[in-house]
Amino acid sequence: MGERLSVAVQGFHPSRFLSEETARLRELTQGRKVISAVSGGVDSTVATLVARQALGDNLLPIMIDTGLLRAGEPEQVKERLSRTPLSLKLRLVHASGRFLSSVKGETTAEEKRKKFRETFYQVLKEEAEKEACEYILQGTIAPDWIETQGGIKTQHNILEQVGIDPATTYGFKIIEPLADLYKDQVRTLGRHLNLPSELSERQPFPGPGLLVRCIGNLTKEKIRVLKEATKIVETSLAPFKYEQYFPAVIENKFAKDPSTKRISETAGEALGLPKSEVHTEVFEDRVTGVKGDQRCYGLLAGVKLSEESRETYGWLQDRLRQLQRGIVEKFPEITRVTLLVKERRNGGPLSIIVRAVSTRDFMTAAVSPVPWKILKDIGQQILKEESVSRVYYDITPKPPGTIEFE
Amino acid sequence: MTTIPVVYVKGQYNHLIVRNLKDLGVESKLLPPSVPLGQLESMSPDALIMGGGPQSVRSPDHLTGELADAARLIRQVKLPMLCICVTHQLLATAFGGVTEAARKPEFGPVEISVLDEGQILEGLGPSFTAWESHNDEVVRKPDGFQVIAKSSNCSVEAMRHEKRDIFGVQFHPEVSHTTKGVELFKNFLGIVEEHKRT
Numbered sequence: 001m002g003e004r005l006s007v008a009v010q011g012f013h014p015s016r017f018l019s020e021e022t023a024r025l026r027e028l029t030q031g032r033k034v035i036s037a038v039s040g041g042v043d044s045t046v047a048t049l050v051a052r053q054a055l056g057d058n059l060l061p062i063m064i065d066t067g068l069l070r071a072g073e074p075e076q077v078k079e080r081l082s083r084t085p086l087s088l089k090l091r092l093v094h095a096s097g098r099f100l101s102s103v104k105g106e107t108t109a110e111e112k113r114k115k116f117r118e119t120f121y122q123v124l125k126e127e128a129e130k131e132a133c134e135y136i137l138q139g140t141i142a143p144d145w146i147e148t149q150g151g152i153k154t155q156h157n158i159l160e161q162v163g164i165d166p167a168t169t170y171g172f173k174i175i176e177p178l179a180d181l182y183k184d185q186v187r188t189l190g191r192h193l194n195l196p197s198e199l200s201e202r203q204p205f206p207g208p209g210l211l212v213r214c215i216g217n218l219t220k221e222k223i224r225v226l227k228e229a230t231k232i233v234e235t236s237l238a239p240f241k242y243e244q245y246f247p248a249v250i251e252n253k254f255a256k257d258p259s260t261k262r263i264s265e266t267a268g269e270a271l272g273l274p275k276s277e278v279h280t281e282v283f284e285d286r287v288t289g290v291k292g293d294q295r296c297y298g299l300l301a302g303v304k305l306s307e308e309s310r311e312t313y314g315w316l317q318d319r320l321r322q323l324q325r326g327i328v329e330k331f332p333e334i335t336r337v338t339l340l341v342k343e344r345r346n347g348g349p350l351s352i353i354v355r356a357v358s359t360r361d362f363m364t365a366a367v368s369p370v371p372w373k374i375l376k377d378i379g380q381q382i383l384k385e386e387s388v389s390r391v392y393y394d395i396t397p398k399p400p401g402t403i404e405f406e
Numbered sequence: 407m408t409t410i411p412v413v414y415v416k417g418q419y420n421h422l423i424v425r426n427l428k429d430l431g432v433e434s435k436l437l438p439p440s441v442p443l444g445q446l447e448s449m450s451p452d453a454l455i456m457g458g459g460p461q462s463v464r465s466p467d468h469l470t471g472e473l474a475d476a477a478r479l480i481r482q483v484k485l486p487m488l489c490i491c492v493t494h495q496l497l498a499t500a501f502g503g504v505t506e507a508a509r510k511p512e513f514g515p516v517e518i519s520v521l522d523e524g525q526i527l528e529g530l531g532p533s534f535t536a537w538e539s540h541n542d543e544v545v546r547k548p549d550g551f552q553v554i555a556k557s558s559n560c561s562v563e564a565m566r567h568e569k570r571d572i573f574g575v576q577f578h579p580e581v582s583h584t585t586k587g588v589e590l591f592k593n594f595l596g597i598v599e600e601h602k603r604t
Contacts (some may be wrong), residue, residue, distance in 0.1 A: 009588065010431050111460065142421050150416050150460065291513055292541040293417045293460040321515070325574070329510045329559075360582040363422055364537050366515070399539040400513035 012185045014192035028178045034135040037060040040077030044139030046190045067096025068209030082167035099178035109406035113154040116208040125170040140176040156207040182361035212406040216285035217252040242368040248405045253284040270326035289335030298335030314372035320395045336401045338392035342379030347389025355394040365398040409433040415459030422580040439475035453598045458491025467497045486571035494574035501548030508543040510559040536577035536584040
């Protein structure tokens, strides 16, 4: 065996990236106007700052209010970006009615995402026509095109990589300065560009917003409850600095599947509990996952332990991992496993699922060990909502889950 | 400068292999498996890495176009080669091994037991946590290969050719949750450097 080679991890160089990318953008756009589609998240904000260095006043940042953002978000983003040091003149385009009606009646994740994408680009097309502008700049990053091209899920900002030509379909060309980067590299670039840490370290929020956290059919009540639950989860979990933490909402409709008894048995075996202590249900609405690089639009299991066992196992992350693994290995239809945290008898028709993950680049994600006491406290607060009767905790890593539910 | 292209077979983590290599100062980019040999040679690559993908190699006579192309590269390219996940299975079947549906598929963290470190797994033993995502697995290694790692579910987690610098791993060294993934890439680069010198 030869001598051991010493190889150092050199990592990502923001200054080199910036000089190469700004030169490329100037060359490409030749002094013409470019609309930047901003969501307020770190990707589109950093992409906009990179482009402004290159294009100056030829860059026109706009933000679309889809009606699916968090409570008060459009105004907050506008205010935050207009402040120094960023001083971005962001124009808000109100289109919430159009987005909500475009997804009305759609219940499957991919249809909802495709309808959202279509409305998103129609709105951009109108804005581009108003400004006589032939370029749209987006904050697309590597996982967006990888997941769309791999057929895992349709990210709303991906066209060319799946064979849709934006020039012939919508009349503009798309520029994606960050398409080769991952989230942690974008954050490094953001810090290099003096982005305030409240923005550079902001947790991700999906482009289609609450749409993909509202599992199945979209209703006004589900969105309303989800906005409230989001405030509670974000406030409670912010001190823990997990990379991403949020709730999703699902209707309490359960599959009448005879295999649920066997799932309960498997769950009991994994935890070493008698089957009388374990009760499993399988939700009717499907959720997105990824198994062996394939999209798996599968079932979501909700495991309920007797109160005493819950108090013990809620703290034991390794055992919960065994529980999740045991079920997913044995039942190929099941993509994700959640554990009941708290319930209210005779409550409303909805469940809230809390998800928190730790990840570098969002390609793989570990379940964050949220202290059981904190989960119970979150559950207690959310159950004050009349229409919610159960609160679950998602114990599925990515893979086989994805980070978002749809 | 060392150049190692990555063959893109539409897996979720193929582009992360490129990122790992760039982070280690290696020139790298994704190439489609259909890349003509002449074009590949014109890049003067020092090695080749093949990623995972959504396809199955269970019936070797009915491979998808992408995997058929990747199998052609495995046969024709005479450079050091690292094959990951589905191309590890493809490597096994291309040399006469057998891949079948896994009795217990693995998704997420898995404990890998190192059977023989050799150069490629140097510093990774006796065990480490790797992340996986596979429905199929190699159930019989090909002749001329040595199995160098296993897990409780899967008996061929890693294998190496007994004479040439060809390696297959079922797990994903390129994802950040695999605890010693970067070490594996460093070890592979060491092998590539030695190969360049000879």
